[in-house]
Amino acid sequence: MLEVAGIGKDYRVDGAVHTAIDALSFHVAEGELVCIVGPSGCGKTTLLRMCAGLLAPTRGTAAVDGREVDGPPEGTAVVFQEYGRSLFPWMRVGANVELPLKRLGLTRAERRDRVAEALRLVDLEGKERAWPWQLSGGMQQRTAIARAVAFRPRLLLMDEPFAAVDAQTRADLEDLIRDLWSRLGITVVFITHDIDESVYLGQRVLVLSSPPTTMRAEIHIDLGPDRDQLETRSGPAFAKLRGQVWGEIQAAKRDA
Amino acid sequence: MLEVAGIGKDYRVDGAVHTAIDALSFHVAEGELVCIVGPSGCGKTTLLRMCAGLLAPTRGTAAVDGREVDGPPEGTAVVFQEYGRSLFPWMRVGANVELPLKRLGLTRAERRDRVAEALRLVDLEGKERAWPWQLSGGMQQRTAIARAVAFRPRLLLMDEPFAAVDAQTRADLEDLIRDLWSRLGITVVFITHDIDESVYLGQRVLVLSSPPTTMRAEIHIDLGPDRDQLETRSGPAFAKLRGQVWGEIQAAKRDA
């Protein structure tokens, strides 16, 4: 599904070249759920934006379904780290969620249903007519998630999507994403800085190094398809994997 | 130090009145570190903005040092949840951090030193000349923290200040705040949605209910003054407190 080959990105900063990502290669299979973790500023967002076709790589390529990415691939939804800025302040919450649906050839009723359902799933029922700036930070972030959910993408790219919500809501949203993923068979790339979350959610966790960024480790999460917030998290396998990821991140930071 | 008495806030939404905060009363003593947790959208940010004198309460009052708050009190620093928008895009990172120092009557050299030190503390050494939009999300958030740290406030109000940083950095920043707090004797009000964090950091954790918000619980964290990321967190007392806070939040959400 998503094939990243030797991708790298240099930013020009005041004339000098700053290598954010050196070279990264990995593959995400169709219907897989991969989490990406790494130190702050290591290039996760950069990587995601290159995969989404929003940023041209300096070297290497990303390909979706075998086609090199040179613009956002069809059927992709992105939840941006800057959730607040990615909502359109001139549209109410409902319209924000509905906007991407408009080109899918749905009837008005279908769209309305999808919007209502998505908002219900992120616990924002009845907030259709609110303006984005009338929402709390976490509610804004959930609106952005609802927009992606309503779109029913084939490929879902999420950049720290639960950073602004409380622990309980976060757990609910994690289960929501896993549920959607397993039910609809979508492919998910999930950036997070919460190690527990990465282990709980993913089939695989990719750990990035500090910049110039390379792949530090690739950890398979063999916790099985059925996961539960209480049981899974309290098991010894979870603790072991958790420790493994934590160790890699610490090592990544130390090496910087 | 900070005395909140029967404070409440109603927002007008499309003509209707939406009670975000019903009534809250609590006291934060001089030199205390209090964490506030609560479900997403319960009014934490609203409360903080009222304490900071940025938002007029509908009822009740907040008072700092016995003086009712009707504008930002002197010696207060706020770290906003929308860290990205609270940085001035027309100033480089160094200038952003330096800005509040300009009215403190420091020499240029003193200011420069404070800026450099604050940036070093949040692990952004050498980023003085970068523009905010050249930083990753986590780096922007750390810049906002550095601005507050460099200011050396008497009262520090933080709204989910570590939401965008990775686990390791988060732990470092937690220790930084605890260190500053204990060394400088500042008063800290810290909003977070990370339960572990609230227990690890605070002397007291206030749990808010769902809107219309009231105080759900006030939990004293008797973990002593010296805390350690590994030891403290792995102790049974920590687990108990953690469970207690978690239970309250779940109950808060359930009652909604």
Place this chain on the structure above:
Amino acid sequence: MRSLVRKALLAVGLPAVLFAAWWLASAGSTSFYFPPLSEIVAEFGETWTAERWRDDVLPSVARLAAGYAASCAAGVALGLLIGRVRWLFHATEPVLEFARAVPPPVLVPVIMLFAGIGDGMKIAVIVSGCLWPVLLNTVAGVRSVEPVQLDTAAAYRLGRARTLTAVVLPGASPRIVTGMRQALAIGVILMVVSEMFAAQSGLGFAIVQFQRSYAIPAMWSGILLLGCLGAALAALFSCADRAVLHWYHRQRTEEA
């Protein structure tokens, strides 16, 4: 209700003071070109009779409306195009800057060559001046649309047309409205200028005639009328602005 009264008082307060000052300062003036305000006011009633309104004022205002509407439409359309298509921006900029710098007294004869001397010419003259503030502001607005919003539109593949209408246009609208506000007064000015050429009637024509025939109080009354016209149009414009950009203004005035 109270605020309405307050607004009205604020709106007429300063003009009333200035008017009174003018009245006092000019009372007993013997200067030919600066007659007493009392004389001008007396002249106002005599000059601007119903007949004059029908024959001079209303046709002028109709031309103004036509020219203004055309400028806004053309300015926004061109501005969106030029602002979005970078090569077009660079290719057209010098030519447009050139056209902008040609003064109406030499431009009008050229316009007359192409558009004759009827209403078409006068409307063209109004457009020749009103276009620029709208165009420049639209281009600037389009180019400063929040990048994350453009990324969102691109990621969901909204398509050119929808990105333009749902994202770029509203994103640039605060600037566009500023341009339109500028253009309003310029339109009134060019309405007068256009009637200095090949005219037989009109508000501007009348003022110029008064000036030429040394009917100075009548000329002043015409200038007063122009001012009133401008203020009235601006008031209308503000209402429209509040309605169209309510999301923008409310976000900014909510709590301040």
Place this chain on the structure above:
Amino acid sequence: MSSERFHSPRPRSKGPRPRPVPPLFLGAAGVAAALLAGQLLPLTPLVDPRYFPTTGAVLAALADDLARAEFWRALGDTLVAWAAGLAIAVAAGAALGILIGSLPPVRAATASTIEFLRPIPSVALVPLAVLLFGTRLPSTLLLVVYAAFWQVLVQVLAGVRDVDPVAADTAKSLRLTPWQRLAHLAWPTALPYLMTGVRLAATVALVLAVTAELVIGSPGLGHEIAVAQTSGAAERMYALILVAGALGVAVNLGVRALEREVLAWHPSVRGEAR
């Protein structure tokens, strides 16, 4: 934000992406196209070359002018009136705009007066200007400043209003002094608006400088245009207009350079810089 943003999905192409054409070249191409149109249009039956001379004829007249000392003196006079008028208008417009814009009560109280004064045409003020200042530079300046000032003021007023609410809260919570809030919040926010205002005012000032010279007869390009006009010398008139237009283009180049400097942080410029 994104340095090399992909725009819309492009047809895929292997190999290096084509280098973008440099802006200067595109601008030159645009000018060339316009000049060519100016050459060809009068050769069609649409317009009469006697009244709308071909580019070639105009350039020839321009070459004659460039050799004359009076032309350069006139150009200098116009530039002085323009630069002085623009400087005053921009300084006053920016200062008053920031001030009025940051003080809501003042803003509310002055709004109607501003809207009343704005639509009063400078040309209607000609006799008054002459009466007050005679036919020399101050008269021209009065008209130039009166026209250009409003352009700057209105832009800056809108710019100050654009302050991001979170940034405003930040400034408040930092307890910045009123002066610091002006300098570090209102001013930078209004700056992109001001730059547009400067670009509008720059040409309006030029237009008014020329017009005032034309009508009042104070020395300058406008006066030369008036002489050419009243003599029926179409080629020379268009040559002089060409000069006025070229001044406009030059002014714009200057403002663009200034923009790149002072708005380096702004999305509209930073996307382009790379």
Place this chain on the structure above:
Amino acid sequence: ATTAACGGGGEAGDGGTDAVSVGVIPIVDVAPIYLGIEQGFFASRDIEVELTEAQGGAAIVPGVAAQEFDFGFSNITSLLLAQSAGLPVEIVANGVASTGVAGEDFGAVMVPADSPIQTPADLAAATVAVNTLNNIGDTTIRESVRLDDGDPSGIGFTEVAFPDMPAQLSAGNVDAAWAVEPFKSMIEAEGGRPVAWNYVDAAPDLTVAAYFTTSQLSQEDPDLVRRFSEAIAESLQYATDNPEAVRDILGTYTDISPDIRAALTLPAFPAEVNRASVERLAELGEADGIFENPPDVDALLP
């Protein structure tokens, strides 16, 4: 040798030269004053003239009223208008006059070659371009139409600046245009033809324009005004005697091309204002209702 007194105001320097500023329109009509300066007619009367070229009355009349200019040049109807409106202006010297000969005047109502308009009466339902409405052009044209037994009330007068008339006429935007030199010659060069000689029709040897000042100056410094008038009179005489010099000097302050300069019809430059023609213009203006109060010709004339 002259010692320049500081400008503005024209106060007589003690025993020195009076600096005098004059507002003029850079057209054929003011050639004599340029000639007079060149010939030293002013210098010999201890006057140093500084000319300011304005586009029209909008700047000159207030300029004179504010004593920014000591003297100005304006057409008679405009001066009558100013006088009737209460502006204290006085004519001090003649400016320019019609040649008084139909077919050989410096201004005429022109039509394109193929126009159906043949006589002044045909203008009755036409659109006619004049440089300024409610001024000397339309009042005299109405008279031409009346004299030809037409009804002038139906004429559609439209303001078009003289320089734009040839183009507008050939574009068909107006049926006829009242043009003066050099534009009259230009229209003729394109095949246009005159249909009415409105100056000639209005009055014999019509005085078209004159030099004027404020009553204040003429009272304060009658000597200066007298010397200025004499110098102008001498200049007018010189221009009358040396038409070639007039054509030559046009090349210095206008851009009129040499062939047009050679071909154009020069106006007459009599030394004296034709009082009867001024009265006639006042009557015509009054008949057309362009004055608010009847002008006082006696007060206006020297």
